[in-house]
Amino acid sequence: MKMIIAILRDSDSDNVAHALIDAGFRATRIASTGGFLRRGSTTLMIGLDDEKVAQAIQLIRDNCAPPEETGVKRATVFVLKVDHFTQV
Amino acid sequence: MKMIIAILRDSDSDNVAHALIDAGFRATRIASTGGFLRRGSTTLMIGLDDEKVAQAIQLIRDNCAPPEETGVKRATVFVLKVDHFTQV
Amino acid sequence: MKMIIAILRDSDSDNVAHALIDAGFRATRIASTGGFLRRGSTTLMIGLDDEKVAQAIQLIRDNCAPPEETGVKRATVFVLKVDHFTQV
Numbered sequence A, B, C: 001m002k003m004i005i006a007i008l009r010d011s012d013s014d015n016v017a018h019a020l021i022d023a024g025f026r027a028t029r030i031a032s033t034g035g036f037l038r039r040g041s042t043t044l045m046i047g048l049d050d051e052k053v054a055q056a057i058q059l060i061r062d063n064c065a066p067p068e069e070t071g072v073k074r075a076t077v078f079v080l081k082v083d084h085f086t087q088v
Ligand SMILES: Nc1ncnc2c1ncn2[C@@H]1O[C@@H]2COP(=O)(O)O[C@H]3[C@@H](O)[C@H](n4cnc5c(N)ncnc54)O[C@@H]3COP(=O)(O)O[C@H]2[C@H]1O
Pocket: A007, A033, A034, A035, A036, A037, A038, A039, A041, A070, A071, A072, A073, A074, A075, A076, C020, C021, C022, C023, C024, C025, C026, C027, C028, C029, C045, C046, C047, C048, C087
C-alpha cells in the first residue's frame, strides 16, 4: 500500500475529492496553509494500492483548474510507502 | 522508529489520546474531515518504537466505541517507517 | 527525496517557516495540538532533497526559542522517505 499526500488549492479540493471518491478511492482532508504565500490550502491523505497511484495522480491533475500565476502548480504530490494498514 | 497515522471519529479521540498518553505513548492531534461523509474526524500522529506498534493499535481499538453504521470502522490506521527521529 | 514532519510550538512557527523559505526550502503548515498538554502547535511538512535534511533541521533548531519547561524540547522532527514526488 502507498499513501498519497496531495497539497491542493482550496478552490480545487471539492472537485478533486469528488472525483477520487467517485472512482472508489478513500481520502481524508486536512486544512493547511502554504509556507510562502500563506494562502489556505487542502492537504489530502489517500491510502491506496500501489498499482492505483498513477490513476489517482491523473484524477488529481484532471480536476484542478489551471494555475493563474507563474511558478504555481495545480497540485504538489508526495507518495510514501505504507508499512502496514489496518481498520479496527 | 515507526509513525502511526490513525484516523478516528471525533467522539473517540479524547478516550484514545488519554489511553495512549497514560500508557506512555507520545501523540499529536490534527483536525481532519472524511472525504466521503465529510464529517469531522481527528488524525493522530504517533511516533513510537517498532515493537510497540501492536500495543498502540490494540489501545486504539479498545478505546473506540463500536461504529453505528455498516461499513464504517472504529479507526483507520496507517503505519509508516521513520528514517530518522530527533528532538532539538 | 525526504519529507520532514516537524512539530513546533505555535510561537516559533513564523520564525522557523521564514528561515526555511528564505533558505529556499518549500513548506506547508498544518495546525495541530499536543496530545499531553493539549496546547496549540504547528506541524510543518517539508519535502526536500536527501542531502538538505541536516541543514533544514539546523535551521529549525536555530529559529526556535529555548523551551521554558523541563522535558519540553524546541521541536520534534520526523524524517520519512518519499517514494515519488511530482507537481502536476
Ligand atoms: N522558498 C521559496 N522560494 C521561492 N518561491 C517559492 C518558495 N516556496 C514556494 N515558492 C513558490 O510560491 C508558490 C506558493 O508556495 P506556498 O509555500 O505558499 O504553497 C506551496 C506549499 O504549501 C506546497 N509545497 C510545494 N512544494 C512543497 C514541498 N517541497 N514541501 C512541502 N510543501 C510544498 O504546495 C504549495 C504550492 O506550491 P507551488 O510549487 O505550486 O508554488 C509555490 C512556488 O512557486
